Amino acid sequence: MVVRVDLMISLDGFATTTDQTPETPFGEDWPRLVGAYAATRTFRERVLKDTTGAGTTGLDDEYAKEYFENVGAEIMGAGMFGLRNFPDDPNWRGWWGDEPPFRCPVFVLTHKPRPSIEMAGGTTFHFLNTTPDDALQQAVRVANGKDVRIGGGPTVVRDYLKAGLVDRLHVAITPILLGRGIRLWDDLRGLEAGCTIKAETSPSGTIHLTFQR
Amino acid sequence: MVVRVDLMISLDGFATTTDQTPETPFGEDWPRLVGAYAATRTFRERVLKDTTGAGTTGLDDEYAKEYFENVGAEIMGAGMFGLRNFPDDPNWRGWWGDEPPFRCPVFVLTHKPRPSIEMAGGTTFHFLNTTPDDALQQAVRVANGKDVRIGGGPTVVRDYLKAGLVDRLHVAITPILLGRGIRLWDDLRGLEAGCTIKAETSPSGTIHLTFQR
Numbered sequence: 166m167v168v169r170v171d172l173m174i175s176l177d178g179f180a181t182t183t184d185q186t187p188e189t190p191f192g193e194d195w196p197r198l199v200g201a202y203a204a205t206r207t208f209r210e211r212v213l214k215d216t217t218g219a220g221t222t223g224l225d226d227e228y229a230k231e232y233f234e235n236v237g238a239e240i241m242g243a244g245m246f247g248l249r250n251f252p253d254d255p256n257w258r259g260w261w262g263d264e265p266p267f268r269c270p271v272f273v274l275t276h277k278p279r280p281s282i283e284m285a286g287g288t289t290f291h292f293l294n295t296t297p298d299d300a301l302q303q304a305v306r307v308a309n310g311k312d313v314r315i316g317g318g319p320t321v322v323r324d325y326l327k328a329g330l331v332d333r334l335h336v337a338i339t340p341i342l343l344g345r346g347i348r349l350w351d352d353l354r355g356l357e358a359g360c361t362i363k364a365e366t367s368p369s370g371t372i373h374l375t376f377q378r
Numbered sequence: 379m380v381v382r383v384d385l386m387i388s389l390d391g392f393a394t395t396t397d398q399t400p401e402t403p404f405g406e407d408w409p410r411l412v413g414a415y416a417a418t419r420t421f422r423e424r425v426l427k428d429t430t431g432a433g434t435t436g437l438d439d440e441y442a443k444e445y446f447e448n449v450g451a452e453i454m455g456a457g458m459f460g461l462r463n464f465p466d467d468p469n470w471r472g473w474w475g476d477e478p479p480f481r482c483p484v485f486v487l488t489h490k491p492r493p494s495i496e497m498a499g500g501t502t503f504h505f506l507n508t509t510p511d512d513a514l515q516q517a518v519r520v521a522n523g524k525d526v527r528i529g530g531g532p533t534v535v536r537d538y539l540k541a542g543l544v545d546r547l548h549v550a551i552t553p554i555l556l557g558r559g560i561r562l563w564d565d566l567r568g569l570e571a572g573c574t575i576k577a578e579t580s581p582s583g584t585i586h587l588t589f590q591r
């Protein structure tokens with residue numbers, strides 16, 4: 166069991182953009198930032214429910230498969246779930262449709278908890294007003310020996326990295342410069358200490374970098 | 379003939395550090411930031427005058443060789459030459475000893491020009507109080523058809539990148555987080571537009587990324 170992060174960032178370190186609207190919840194740059202991942206066969210199957218076998222099958226797809234493997238619980242911030250965009254809608258159920266790709270308990274950190282939501286396919290959203298550490302302990306308990314992923318956004322991931330609670334950090338760096346958004350790397354000096362580092366590049370230009378403790 | 383940049387940066391985008399002293403002109407992090415490059419056979423030969431053949435010979439060394447190949451003139455900022463550390467020493471001749479590794483004319487951008495300095499081995503330092511564009515034109519004239527390198531520091535490189543004057547940008551990304559210093563990537567949104575992008579990783583963990591127009 167490890168505590169994992171898998172995140173896509175731009176070359177200049179932005180993990181999300183700040184020009185979000187309800188129509189483009191991740192900002193106008195999102196398609197370019199996650200393009201290589203969204204093109205994989207695994208993403209198409211798991212997220213888009215495309216069963217035709219379409220999609221790329223190289224290194225990006227291997228990481229996409231790994232993304233979904235052996236995750237027993239996920240933790241995400243309120244912004245990633247969409248509570249910043251839809252703070253007053255008690256029926257908001259996330260961006261991922263009726264059958265979200267997580268297929269495990271998902272803990273959403275928020276100062277305004279709401280009742281849990283059970284979705285099709287094994288995903289249940291729980292809403293917690295608590296510390297990162299306590300949320301992690303709850304996630305570990307329900308993960309049943311499987312991994313816990315800190316899903317995002319970048320601010321939540323940074324909180325967990327700073328607290329030393331992440332065992333494996335995988336960033337997929339898209340070689341584009343966004344110039345704006347929320348930086349993953351702020352104030353993380355020396356994060357690499359004690360880690361083994363693996364770097365691989367895929368034909369899409371994506372750099373897969375893994376820090377493993 | 380191309381206008382080139384070759385720069386080493388940390389994963390969080392810092393090209394130099396801000397804790398410089400006369401004893402550690404590039405800051406205490408410098409050895410870790412440039413370690414893979416400084417370990418190459420080419421660096422040892424060309425910069426350290428080590429003729430024993432010691433040093434690494436893999437991908438990092440190939441980039442180190444390329445670094446020195448076909449450069450007809452170089453442009454650097456006052457900080458890289460050391461004028462911020464030794465502003466009042468008219469005899470300051472840079473960090474690189476009597477025979478600097480450049481072996482070509484080097485134009486130092488400064489608001490306080492001083493007389494040119496001819497060094498052993500083909501390097502001459504010229505001091506210019508002018509615009510980036512004009513300095514480039516002067517460098518192109520003396521480069522005799524060879525490449526012109528924008529050597530650094532990051533602020534000067536960024537000026538040239540923003541002005542659209544760079545044909546080839548090679549960054550060697552060292553997988554460490556410095557958390558402080560001068561960022562290369564500030565305010566360069568969309569720099570990748572129209573570029574072909576090459577990404578390679580070396581066993582040292584260094585990511586070599588090239589944007590070519």
